[in-house]
Amino acid sequence: MKLVRYGEKGAEKPGLIDKSGQLRDLSAHLKELDGAAYAPASLKKLAELDTSKLPAVSGKPRLGAPVTGISKFVAIGLNYSDHAKETGNPIPSEPIFFLKANTALSGPNDAVEKPRGSTKLDWEVEIAAIIGSRAKYVSEADALNHVAGYCICNDVSERNFQIERLGQWTKGKSHDTFGPVGPWLVTKDEIADVQKLSMWLDVNGKRRQTGSTATMIFSMAKCVSYVSQFLTLMPGDVITTGTPPGVGTGMKPPQFLNVGDVVTLGIEGLGEQRQEIVAA
Numbered sequence: 428m429k430l431v432r433y434g435e436k437g438a439e440k441p442g443l444i445d446k447s448g449q450l451r452d453l454s455a456h457l458k459e460l461d462g463a464a465y466a467p468a469s470l471k472k473l474a475e476l477d478t479s480k481l482p483a484v485s486g487k488p489r490l491g492a493p494v495t496g497i498s499k500f501v502a503i504g505l506n507y508s509d510h511a512k513e514t515g516n517p518i519p520s521e522p523i524f525f526l527k528a529n530t531a532l533s534g535p536n537d538a539v540e541k542p543r544g545s546t547k548l549d550w551e552v553e554i555a556a557i558i559g560s561r562a563k564y565v566s567e568a569d570a571l572n573h574v575a576g577y578c579i580c581n582d583v584s585e586r587n588f589q590i591e592r593l594g595q596w597t598k599g600k601s602h603d604t605f606g607p608v609g610p611w612l613v614t615k616d617e618i619a620d621v622q623k624l625s626m627w628l629d630v631n632g633k634r635r636q637t638g639s640t641a642t643m644i645f646s647m648a649k650c651v652s653y654v655s656q657f658l659t660l661m662p663g664d665v666i667t668t669g670t671p672p673g674v675g676t677g678m679k680p681p682q683f684l685n686v687g688d689v690v691t692l693g694i695e696g697l698g699e700q701r702q703e704i705v706a707a
Contacts, residue, residue, distance in 0.1 A: 428443055428470075428473060428474060428576075428613075428614045428617070429443060429444035429611040429612070429613055429614075429617075429698075430442070430443050430453075430460055430464075430473075430493055430576070430611055430612045430614070431443065431444060431450065431460075431490055431491075431493055431609070431610065431611040431612075432459075432460050432490065432491040432492065432493055432494075432495065433450060433484065433488045433489065433490050433491065434488055434489065434491070435489060436489075436491065436534075436537075439491040439495070440452060440453075440454050441453040441454060441456075441457040441458075441459060441460045441464070442484060443473070443478065443481070443611075444611055445478040445479075445481075446478075449483055449484075450483070450484040450488070451478055451481035451482060451483055451484060452481060452482040452483075452484055453473070453481065455481075455482075456472075456473065456476065457469075457473075459495055459496065460493055460494055460495065460612075461494065461495050461496040461497075461662075461663050462494075462496060462497070462498075462558075462661060462662030462663030462664070463662065463663075465494065465557060465558070465559045465575035465576075465612075465662050465663055466559060466560060466575075466662055467559055467560060470559065470575060470614060474614075489534060489536070489537075490534050490535055490536060490609055490610045490611070491533075491534040491609070492532050492533060492534055492535070492606075492607075492608040492609055493557070493578055493608065493609050493610075493611050493612040494557050494608070494612065494663050494665065495663075496663060497529055497532065497663045497664050497665055498529075498661045498663070498664055499526065499529070499658070499660070499661070499664045499665070500526060500527040500528065500529050500531065500532060500606060500664070500665050500667075501524055501525075501526060501527075501654055501658075501660075501664065501665065501666045501667070502524060502525055502526070502527050502553075502582055502596075502600065502666075502667045502668075502669075503522050503523065503524050503645070503650050503654075503666070503667065503668045503669045504519075504523040504524065504525060504596060504669060505518075505519050505523055505644075505669065506519075506522065506523075506643050506644050506645055506650070506668055506669025506670075507638065507642055507643060507644065507669055507670060507671045507672065508642070508644055509642070509671065509672035510669070510670055510671055510672045510673075510674065510677070511644075512672075513672050513673075513674070513676075513677030514674070514676060514677055518644065519644065521645075521653065522645045522649065522650055522653045522654070524650075524653075524654055524657075525595060525596045525597050525600065526597055527582070527597065527600045527601050527605065527606055527667075528597070528600075528601035530601070530603055531583075531600070531601050531602065531603060531604065531605040531606035532606045532608060532665070533603070533604045533605075533606060533607050533608070534607065534608075534609060535579065535607050535608065535609035535610040535698075535699075535700040535701075535702075536607075536610070536700060536701050536702065537604060537607060537702065538604065538702060538703050538704070538705045539581075539583055539604045539605070539607065539684075539690070539702045539703070539704050539705070540602060540603055540604045540704075540705055540706070540707040541684065541685070541686055541704050541705065541706055541707060542585060542588070542602045542707050543707055544587075545585050545587065545588070545707075546587045546683070547585060547586035547587040547675075547676065547681070547683045548583070548584075548585055548586075548675075548683050548684040548685075548704070549583070549584045549585070549586050549674050549675040549676055549683055549684065550581060550583065550584075550628055550630065550635065550636075550674060550675060550684065550690050550692075551581065551582040551583070551584060551628075551669075551670035551674055552579070552581060552626050552627065552628040552636050552638075552670055552671070552692040552693075552694070553579070553580045553581070553582050553667045553668055553669060553670050554577055554578075554579065554580070554621070554624065554626065554640055554647070554667070554668055554694055554697070555577065555578050555579070555580040555608060555665050555666060555667035555668065556574045556575075556576070556577055556647060556650075556651060556665070556666045556668070557574070557575050557576055557577075557578065557612055557663065557664070557665055558573055558574060558575065558651075558660045558661065558662055558663065558664040558665075558666070559573060559574060559575030559576075559662055560572075560573045560662060561573070561659065561660065561661055561662065562651060562655040562659070562660040563655055563659040563660070564655060564656060565651065565652050565655045566652060567646075567648045567649055567652040568648075569652075570647075570648040570649075570651035570652040570655070571615065571621075571647065571648050571651065573651060573655075573660065574615055574647075574651060575612065575614065575615070575662075576612040576613050576614040576615050576617075576618075577612070577613055577615065577618055577621060577647075577697060578608055578609055578610075578611065578612045578613065578697055578698075579607075579608070579609065579610075579692065579693065579694050579697050579698060579699075579700055580606060580607065580608050580665070580667040581606075581607045581628075581690065581692055581700060581702065582600065582605075582606070582667055582670060583600075583602075583604070583605040583606070583607070584599050584600055584605070584674075585599040585600075585602065585605075586599060586675075586676045586683070587599070588602075602707070603707075604702075606665075606667075607700055607702055608665060608667075609698070609700065610698045610699070610700065611697075611698060613696060613697055613698075617696070618696055621640060621647045622640050622641055622643065622646055622647065623639070623640065623641050624639065624640045624641075624694050624695040624696060624697070625637075625638070625639050625694070625695045626638050626639065626640065626671060626692075626693070626694045626695070627692065627693055628673065628690065628691070628692040629690070629691045629692070630675075630682075630684070630688060630689070630690055631688055631689055632689075632691075635673045635674075635675075636670070636671055636672070636673030636674070636692075637671070637673065638670075638671025638672065638673070639671070640694075642671065643668065643669065644669075645668075647668060650666060650668050651666060654666060684704050685704060686704050686705060686706050687703070687704060688703070688704045689701065689702070689703050689704075690702045690703075690704070
């Protein structure tokens with residue numbers, strides 16, 4: 428299934444994309460796409476619905492992030508060896524993770540704000556997992572059983588705030604709109620191998636990132652298992668898992684985003700995003 432939240436900010440409704448690409452409303456079956464909606468029993472009920480009988484939604488409404496009410500927005504850093512090298516960092520011996528503010532979560536095509544004082548606004552195409560069941564001290568072998576599905580995340584980053592402003596990474600990763608997620612959550616049964624998905628990102632129509640989840644240092648299962656050793660993951664929580672090479676800070680000379688720039692990105696099987704940069 429491809430599950431979505433659609434409508435104006437603060438008034439999104441739950442929906443799904445059927446096999447023909449038609450958006451259909453799920454309001455009669457769900458109040459929201461939150462952690463409870465992504466529990467295994469709830470997903471099973473949704474999968475049994477006859478989608479042809481769900482109300483079709485006309486037009487092209489705004490899409491919000493495909494989950495709401497999350498308790499945590501977790502991000503893995505330096506999880507592709509070429510990305511670590513381009514940023515001058517050593518290859519990590521174990522996953523590095525940090526928290527993005529929940530308020531950074533935004534829709535896949537919403538504008539991204541350039542913060543006041545920003546000088547080094549950067550992009551990062553990433554694959555994210557949304558948790559479906561409580562995960563604490565889970566093994567790597569069992570980790571993906573706690574995942575509801577996958578989606579695209581642009582881990583927008585302000586490198587000056589992140590690196591030069593004497594704070595941890597969270598400072599440069601948490602401004603409002605710095606976490607576009609979606610356009611939809613694709614349930615894990617539709618992804619044959621999460622470690623074999625191509626990914627890309629363009630800035631103003633020029634290719635900046637080309638990669639594959641096959642080159643992750645730590646697999647999706649490893650990331651979920653590892654994080655669960657340090658904090659409890661709850662249904663609806665988002666884990667975004669690092670970016671391949673091609674970020675602005677790694678270019679020679681470095682290049683960063685300015686107001687008016689347009690970022691487009693996609694991952695095989697998970698759709699595409701588009702964001703315009705605006706002033707905060």
